[in-house]
Amino acid sequence: MTTIVRPVNATESRLRELLTVERVAYAVIVAAGVFLRFHGLGAAPLMPGEAAQSWPVWQTAHGLTVPGGAASSSALLSSLQLLLFWLAPGGDAGARFISAAAGSALLLAPWLLREKLGQSWALALALLFALDPWLVTFSRVADGTMLAVTAALFCLAFLVRLTLPESATPVRKRALFGAAVAAGLLIISGPAAWSLLLVLLLFVLLCLRPAPAPTDQRLAVLALFGATALLGATAWLARPVYLAAVSHSLGVWLDQIKPGPYPLTWFVIRLLIDQHFNLIFGLTGLALLWRVGRTDDAGQNRDRFLWTRFLLVWLAGGIAVQLLPGRTPQMLLLVSLPLSFGAARWISRLLDGTPAHLDRRETVYLLSLLTVLLISARFALNVLVESQVFQVEVALVILVIAIGSMLTLLAFSLALSLRQALWIGGLFVTVWLLLTTVANTWQLTQATDGRHPNGFFAVTGHPDVRLLVEDLRTVSAQRSGDAEAKPVQIQTGVRPDPMLGWYLRNRSVVEWVPAPAPGDGLSRPMLILPDSGTELTPEQSGLPDGYIGSRYELRSYWLPSQLLEQPVASEALAEGVGFLTASRLRLESAWYTRWQPFWKWAVHHTVSETPAAEGVQLWLMAEE
């Protein structure tokens, strides 16, 4: 019988070469990451910092002056936003577009690290970058943080190529030039760049062997670095003044020494709640790396050891800077990024260490059982955190479930093999925590409500600001026929409020005044004054009769650490009772006032109290 062999044509062959499992996986990961970054980008109003960055650029793009000379701290973002605002109408989503694009580009950096890390490690790293709650959050914030992270990781990737033993001269040259371009973009990207610059310096000192380079190559690298920085910071020389943002960003970075609004407990909370996957498996992965490097006497893994040392020092430094009183959300990435490398290593070890003769039926049984136990535990946890009285019994149930899970694993290890049981258990926990990470990411970035902020940033924009804009448009349309025509006077302090500036940017006439001048006659402006908290009467606000006012919140202030700062019941509670009873009463009071609200927030991300807010008063003439 003749076997017919179909000839494989060139296209099909090429397609098969391109569409490897790895590449498809990458594409899926990138797609997921892009979706998380771009979906609902403009849903939440801008934060004050975002407005301070975007408003001056928007004004410049439309040929308008910037009252008060507000200064951006990211020259690169300003240049890119300038281009964007020229080309497209600016909105909240538009303001954040560049950050989202940079965050998406970050997902390509692990591809450059494949030769160093290995395929599975790099792929896992890309997955973690795509799903990381903090990276996704910053990808949706209009500041230079994501630009800095992306540039830094690309720079790191290029520098890593210099350490590969098989780096021939052309490869080395391309890597040098790539690193120069990335470094040039890094230095102009904003305050976060300076911390990441120190990380890159750490890598150079720990891992890079100095190699002689010809003078012309060194000059070329320097020139490329300088030209990139110059052109990138000035929008191709269109805006030389943006260069001042580089020094301003360094000042902002140095100000981290001064006390800020984020307490140390906030860092711990965010690390435990958002990054439990990276925390557990990142440390595990780094420990595995350290063990491999230290036991290799032949020195073949010397590079691996140096790389591990670099990651550990990076992590240690990242934790150390959290001790600075001026800690910021941007500094969290100094902890999460090295942990991500470690966690990705764990995943790659897990995948690479799949037992050869895995009993599939037993595996399904074990995973099903563990899933049921997990769901049960989750139900019990819900009951526990919803109750204002601490229910010891429910807590015991959770403990029993946890112990039961471990006993189940032990039983299966006896029935199957220890290695298989551990592998399955590890897989289960990995997948579970990965899913909770995705849930956290979604909650942090998609499910936010301006009236109930998620507590990642201390100050967020309040949805009322859009209501203010709409009301101004409505009144203006009613009274002048044009939604944007009626003048608005805004009382300002030392500098104009960038949030008001951003959201009122489309209005024809906006006056920033040190004190309101209601004027007289028929064309009195609409007045926006700071909310003094007093009654909304014209006399209280120093305005003539006939004005009516309403309040709008602009900013919300809330951090989860505030839940743990609630006062516990005083000693009076324990008067006249025994020690044990008094202790019990104090514990119950602590549960009721602090821990129950905190755990409820941690599990369900809901808070019953309304966060503090700051706003303005809008004053209009009752009749015209």
Next chain:
Amino acid sequence: MSDVLSIFLRWYLVIQLMGLVALPLAARVFAPLPDRGYTLSKMLGILLAGVFFWLGVSYGVMSNDLGGAALALLMAAAVSGIVGRAHPAAWFKRPSVPWRTIFLAEALFLVAFAAWSYVRIHDPAANHTEQPMDLMFMNSIYQSPAYPPQDAWLSGYAISYYYLGYWMLVMLGRLAGVTPAVAYNVGQASWFGLLLLGSFGIVQNLLLHDVGRRADRPTLQAGLGGLLAAAAVGVSGNLQTILEWLYAQGAGLEPLLRRLSIYNFPANAAVTHKWYIDSGWWWWRSSRVIEDLDLLGNHIEVIDEFPAFSYVLGDNHPHVLAMPFVLLVIGLALAIFWRTPDRLRVGRSGIGPLSWGGLWLIALAAGALVFLNTWDFPPYWLLIMLAVFVATWRMTAGHLSAASPASSEAKDETPTAAGPGWGRAAAAAALTGAATLAGALLIYLPYFLTAQNQAGGALVNLFHPTRFAQFLVMFGSLLPALFALLALAWRAQPPSLMRLGGVLLPVMGLPALFLIASAWRVTRAWDGVTRLHGLELPAEAGGYLPFIIERWTAQPFTFLLTGLLLSMVISLLWQALDAGRGLDSARVFALLLAGIGLLLVYAPEFIYLRDHFGTRMNTIFKFYYQAWLLLGLSGAYAIARSLLSAPAPEADKAAVTAAGIPPRNAGWLSRAFALLALLLIAAGTLFAPAGAYGKTNGFSADRPTFDATAYVADYSPNQAAGMAWIAANAAPDAIVIQAPGDSYAADTSRVSAATGRPTLLGWAGHESQWRGEAYGQMAQGRGEALELIYRSGSTAEVRALLDQWAIDYVWVGPRERETYSLTPGLEERFAPVLELVFEAGDVQIYRRRG
């Protein structure tokens, strides 16, 4: 006190960081110096970072904030690292800077900084003389959002003064996290430390080089000589100090004092029997030793300050702030002087002994003097050119001292067939001078474009020869040291009488001829009227020319002595050039310093610069200040060489002899003069501690602080509160009007001085000095505007004026009420156009509506 200590430590760390950043560059640039420029590295770092910061803000590529200052520091570090690393041998090649040298230098700086910090915290208030002006400049620079820095005493205009010194203080303040009011005092204390450190370093290097010792074996002579220099330049006062002390102890000095005729002394002095003389401003008279008399014999004030006086007075004037950088330029000149490149540089590689990189650094450092204190530029520009001349001469003549530690091998002493290179040396010097000027112009172009010139040419000094007795009181402690130097030099290489005469003739003859010719010209009647028509003569005078002759014949000795000394110095230098031996010896450099110093005291005898004051006051002030430094440095060297010469080791004797350095013992004459000078300088060191003790009332402040404006809270809590409100709530460029200020009155224009917010009119007298004739036009209408706003204008007029002058706030305080008779009724005019935003007792602040 913990706050004071915290500020002190932060500032100290910032200064140390500056030094660290500049070390690689210093090691390369100052490689010929035994200490590799360690004692000058702090000044170099501050200058580099300060200029980079200023250039960045000027061209709009840096923000005027902490970030900009930090970025400038990073850039300075990068430049220093790249340039210094290019020659790693400068760092690692032996001999390197030994720890003992570093320790001594750091100990001196720390002690001086700490000591003067102690003085400043007990006398922090910027409330007399021109201190408010200094504070105004610092706050203006601090608050200015863009370049050029706004002038807080003339809204709408930029500062028209040399302000680089203030700029550097503000920059350091940003890095240390302190306000300008605090930087004012702690910065001044650190500048005192830098002055002493730089003086120490220059003389120490001279002495270490002199005996052919390498820096890893510092001698007692070098260390003590350096300390003596620090004391002579920065701590010691003139002979007036001794006279004041003796008088205070009850010594009968009346006959002497009558002869000296020091203004207000002893009329305003008292016999107190106190070691610190008294608690009044006795030390002020030390700066008014020289007195000119007008034609009728009335007093004309002449200022003859010296560094210790400036620090006791406690102001941050440009001439004070420039001094550490003057020492840096002297160090650069010394490094050039001792350079021994393999070949002379010509064309694309540089000029003479200098590479193009070196030329740029010299342009940056010497050009900075124009921007720091313009008066300082010419003498040190001359010094640089002279150093290039000598170094080039040495190279072209093929003469290198075998005792030079900078030379790696001994050179042949025989002149080469090329012969002495006068032409090449002169060309190199001239080209260096031109390149320095051109480079300085290019680097500091933004400053030159915004500055206004105060000088208006030169005038002949026909009527005011310096009275010799007063001249001796001023420089009496340094003149013996100068004689010691001349004796040392004469002993080594005495010039011929022909040579001396050949120099004496033009040096003294030409100025004399100039005076005679000028006297004839101005006293001759042209069309029946002399140029001096209008100047009243005493009744007994027989005419202008006889009067001039009488004045000069009565007091010719200052002119004669300084002219003679200058001639001797020039002759000795010429002799050294001709002989070709020991051209790189420290003695020759010391002669250069002394020569320029003498030139600075000689020149005002026959010429002075025309300025706002119309007298010699400013010329004497600025020239004598630098002369004090130059004579102090050269004098300290001479004293140490004369009194502390250690025997040269056997191995060095041949080298010492070949270099033309005198035998181990200096002559008896130089020793005698040196001893006298040492005693007088030592006695004069009473000035600084006694002056500081008296001015601070025995360090008795209740609440020691660095804050120069803290006193306002004691003086007027309402004003202090109002100023704090302005600082917290007004935009950096908001215009806050007050009543016009009076020059030297600290209680006027205080809001603008303390907050940096511009006002319509500040100290008009000073503005007029800075801007010359242009000021009239700039200030036009402002006084009338204030009058209308505060007193007589209607509401509509007030509104119009607020718009016209872009006024944001109106300050109403006791001075405004007094000046304009402002009543509550008049203030009611403000309501429609101004909103009351602050009120505390007798101070109100109004903000413009709309």
